Amino acid sequence: MERTIYVIAEHACGEISPVTFELLAFAAQIRTFRPLPISVLILGQDVSGMAEEIAASEGADITALEIPELGNYNGEVYRQVLADFFETEAPALICAGHTATGTDFAPGLAIRLGAASITNIRGVAEHETRLCFDRSICNGARTARVLPRTETAVLNVQPGVFRRTGPVSPRPGTVRIRRTEYAARKLRCTGIRPSQADPGALSDADVVVSAGNGVGDAENIGLVYRLAGLFPKSAVGGSRIVCDRGWLAYGQQVGVTGATVAPKLYIACGISGAPQHLSGMSGSAFIVAINTDVRAAMMSVADVCVTEDLATFIPTFIEACNAAAS
Ligand code: FAD
Numbered sequence: 001m002e003r004t005i006y007v008i009a010e011h012a013c014g015e016i017s018p019v020t021f022e023l024l025a026f027a028a029q030i031r032t033f034r035p036l037p038i039s040v041l042i043l044g045q046d047v048s049g050m051a052e053e054i055a056a057s058e059g060a061d062i063t064a065l066e067i068p069e070l071g072n073y074n075g076e077v078y079r080q081v082l083a084d085f086f087e088t089e090a091p092a093l094i095c096a097g098h099t100a101t102g103t104d105f106a107p108g109l110a111i112r113l114g115a116a117s118i119t120n121i122r123g124v125a126e127h128e129t130r131l132c133f134d135r136s137i138c139n140g141a142r143t144a145r146v147l148p149r150t151e152t153a154v155l156n157v158q159p160g161v162f163r164r165t166g167p168v169s170p171r172p173g174t175v176r177i178r179r180t181e182y183a184a185r186k187l188r189c190t191g192i193r194p195s196q197a198d199p200g201a202l203s204d205a206d207v208v209v210s211a212g213n214g215v216g217d218a219e220n221i222g223l224v225y226r227l228a229g230l231f232p233k234s235a236v237g238g239s240r241i242v243c244d245r246g247w248l249a250y251g252q253q254v255g256v257t258g259a260t261v262a263p264k265l266y267i268a269c270g271i272s273g274a275p276q277h278l279s280g281m282s283g284s285a286f287i288v289a290i291n292t293d294v295r296a297a298m299m300s301v302a303d304v305c306v307t308e309d310l311a312t313f314i315p316t317f318i319e320a321c322n323a324a325a326s
Contacts, residue, residue, distance in 0.1 A: 002037055003092040005030055008082070008106075009042040009054060009062075010097050012073075013192075016050050018159070018203055019097035024058055025162040026124070027095055033126050036092055038168050039063065043081060044070045051175050059169035063176045072189035077182050078105040083112040084180075091115075091152050098156040098260075106154050116148035119156040140256040140279025159203055160260035161283055202252065205235035207265045208281070210254055211247065212239040214270015214291060214310060218247045223314045224269055230321055237261065237281075239271050255280035269310045273298030290314070 005027045010017040020040075027038045040062040042051050051064035065085065070077055082105070086094070094109070096102035098120055110117035123134030125145065132147040133155065202208060209228040211221055221242075228234040238248040240255060254261055255277045266284035271277060273289075273296055281287070282301060289302035290310045299305045306313060 001090040003090045005036050005038045006086075006089075006091050006094045007038065007040045007060070008094065008096045008102070009040050009050070010099060010101060011042065011044065011047065011050055014046070014050075016054065017097070017099075019099055019102075019157075020054070021058070021164040022159060022162045023095045023097060023157055024060060024168055025164045026121075026157050027093075028165070028168050029162065030093065030124050030131065031168075033124065033131055034092075037061075040173075041065065041082070041085070043067060043078060044073075048175070048177050051177070055173035055175045057167065058173065059167035059171055060173040061176075062173055063178060066177060066179045067182055069182055069184060072192055073101050074184050074187060074189055075101070075104040075108070076184045076186050079108045079112060081180055081182055082109050086113055086152075094152065094154045096154070096156055098158045102156050106156050110154035113152055113154070114150065115152040115154050116150045117154050117156075118146055118148065121155050121157045122161050136256065136279055138275075141275035158260050160262040160280075163262070201235045202237050202254070202259045202261050205233055205261070205263050207231040207234040207267070208237050208254070208261050208263045208284070209234060209267045209269065210237040210239065210271060210281070211242050211269050212271030212277075213241045214272075215242065215247070216270075216311065218245075220311060221247050223311070226318055227267065227269070227314050230318065231265070239274075239277050268298050268302070269314065271298050272296045273301060 007023045007027050009020040038060055040054055040060045043065045048064045051062045055062045096106040107117045118133050120135045121133050122136050125132055127147055132145050134143050134145050137144045209224055211224040225236055228236050237252050237254040240253055242248050243250050243253040256279045260280045262283035264285045266281050267288045269290045287302045288304045289298040290306040292309055294307050
């Protein structure tokens, strides 16, 4: 049986999550070192439509595991169903997102398969002809290069690091549908409700404007929202201090313990640039820092540094943009 890179598709509320496409980009990057086939697995209730979509747009072969019990995500069901599935397959690598659900089921799955579990992955490389992976450690301040010593490895890949470059194959993928019965014994999800802020908005935004401690008080958060409002497809994020203070919701936190983002433009307003924050946004294509301290770490990663008080610079900038547009 041919050893395969498996991607576990992530989805929510009937929609494929962007991290699924990033996982395919990651798998395609692995193929630059090892010419292994890529296959996608999607689990849940009524997932066949999403499977067709992925096969058509990404050119990947996909297996849809239709499980009536999985109307809502359940880690216990994921671990058991995937462990049963892989008993008869030959996975080289199993890729999941380093997301709330991915980190919930993947390490337990690795234990069941006797596989290595590697979380927080940000890169793939080769060490003495063997595949190895770069993972973020020390709250993002360091990167460790790790070499799995097992036949199979289960990988959690950080969102926002790998970008889709195109389909993994020029032809449409095949779709295989299997129906599986499995009843969870230990946990049952009784319902899902929206959180205060939609973290998906951050990862999908072209422009992220983030507030740091330098905003000074809750009132000035309004300035950051007004600045974000200048750009279509934008979202507001923040540093941990700002979320701890309750000025923004935790779903808006960027960093090692929050969201990883890689927008086209990241504007850091009054953010010092601690390693824990940088690890969540340093993949942004273009970074602007507004900070009164020219020596702040954020200024050394920024493409454009604005050494000004944000409370005067942002309103002046908004006014100038509005004047130019009228
Ligand atoms: P500060 O460090 O206080 O910086 C404020 C900046 O604003 C300064 O550079 C200052 O010069 C500038 N400033 C002040 N006034 C103005 C003004 N008027 N105009 C313009 N600039 C001004 N942090 C995260 O962000 N995300 C995480 O996920 C995260 N996870 C963590 C996990 C752990 C285990 C730990 C220990 C810490 C974590 N942190 C995280 C916290 C992190 O270490 C920093 O404390 C935090 O990022 C600092 O936030 P800040 O830059 O907003 O504030």
